[in-house]
Amino acid sequence: xxxxxxxxxxxxxxxxxxxxxxxxxxxxxxxxxxxxxxxxxxxxxxxxxxxxxxxxxxxxxxxxxxxxxxxxxxxxxxxxxxxxxxxxxxxxxxxxxxxxxxxxxxxxxxxxxxxxxxx
Amino acid sequence: xxxxxxxxxxxxxxxxxxxxxxxxxxxxxxxxxxxxxxxxxxxxxxxxxxxxxxxxxxxxxxxxxxxxxxxxxxxxxxxxxxxxxxxxxxxxxxxxxxxxxxxxxxxxxxxxxxxxxxxxxxxxxxxxxxxxxxxxxxx
Numbered sequence: 658x659x660x661x662x663x664x665x666x667x668x669x670x671x672x673x674x675x676x677x678x679x680x681x682x683x684x685x686x687x688x689x690x691x692x693x694x695x696x697x698x699x700x701x702x703x704x705x706x707x708x709x710x711x712x713x714x715x716x717x718x719x720x721x722x723x724x725x726x727x728x729x730x731x732x733x734x735x736x737x738x739x740x741x742x743x744x745x746x747x748x749x750x751x752x753x754x755x756x757x758x759x760x761x762x763x764x765x766x767x768x769x770x771x772x773x774x775x776x
Numbered sequence: 777x778x779x780x781x782x783x784x785x786x787x788x789x790x791x792x793x794x795x796x797x798x799x800x801x802x803x804x805x806x807x808x809x810x811x812x813x814x815x816x817x818x819x820x821x822x823x824x825x826x827x828x829x830x831x832x833x834x835x836x837x838x839x840x841x842x843x844x845x846x847x848x849x850x851x852x853x854x855x856x857x858x859x860x861x862x863x864x865x866x867x868x869x870x871x872x873x874x875x876x877x878x879x880x881x882x883x884x885x886x887x888x889x890x891x892x893x894x895x896x897x898x899x900x901x902x903x904x905x906x907x908x909x910x911x912x913x914x915x
Contacts, residue, residue, distance in 0.1 A: 672780060672781075672784075677780070680815075685900070686900070687893050687896070688811070688813050689794065689813060690813065690815050690816055690817075692792070692817075693815050693816070693817050694783065694787055694817065695780065695783055696815045696817070696818065697814075697815055697818045697868060697871060697872055698812050698813060698814050698815050698818065698868055698872045699812070699813040699815070700810050700811065700812050700813070700872070701810060701811040701812075701813065702807075702808075702810050703807070703808050703810075703903055703904050704900065704903045704904055710871070710872040712779070712783060712815075712818055712821075712828070713778075713779045713780045713783060713851065714834075714837060714845060714848065714851060715845075716844060716845050716848055717842070717843055717844040717845065718843035718844075719843065744843075746839075746843070747837070747839065747843065747844075747845050748834070748837075749872070763900060763903075775778075775779075775780050775848075776837075776845050776848020776849070776851055
């Protein structure tokens with residue numbers, strides 16, 4: 658039996674135009690998610706490369722992604738590449754953190770917001 | 777309610793749960809080992825129950841040549857009940873790790889391992905060289 662109560666929800670939630678998935682995570686050290694919505698897991702692929710898995714699936718892989726990567730201690734000139742070297746799917750997207758010199762590097766703050774239609 | 781509506785309610789009502797479990801896996805012999813990090817809000821929803829569909833439905837999604845899901849309704853079935861932390865990790869393995877990693881019965885080497893985060897290398901200096909150690913074969 659579920660412990661989750663839904664008494665504060667009356668009918669359908671209007672989600673049109675809202676962010677359908679987002680996350681903010683630390684991609685350095687022991688990688689961890691700070692906060693998120695509609696994310697089931699992160700995958701640490703290799704240095705500076707991560708995959709973000711969605712809990713609810715998008716209806717198509719042509720959703721829109723906004724994102725940023727940065728450092729809380731230095732001016733890194735990070736660019737977040739999304740998707741990165743792999744086509745996005747309805748269930749996940751691969752991203753990379755790249756410095757201004759073109760080096761793929763771990764970032765301590767990676768933020769993603771994804772807009773699109775869910776199934 | 778659809779799955780996303782349940783996730784909205786779960787996000788508002790449940791405290792995120794940071795698990796210490798990580799799943800190390802190798803899905804490509806030419807690439808370093810990958811590490812799956814469970815999401816704290818997902819873990820909270822899984823352990824509360826009443827939110828997530830049976831994991832099998834994710835494998836029933838049909839996707840056309842243009843990347844569109846043809847039968848998304850399968851995700852909005854009756855949700856499963858509360859899971860233990862370990863059951864939630866098993867669910868995630870089946871959902872987010874390629875099936876050939878965890879469903880193979882003909883391989884003679886370990887392709888994934890559930891570990892505590894403390895068991896991972898503390899330094900990422902040699903991150904691109906991480907590999908799963910070969911299993912010891914008992915006599």
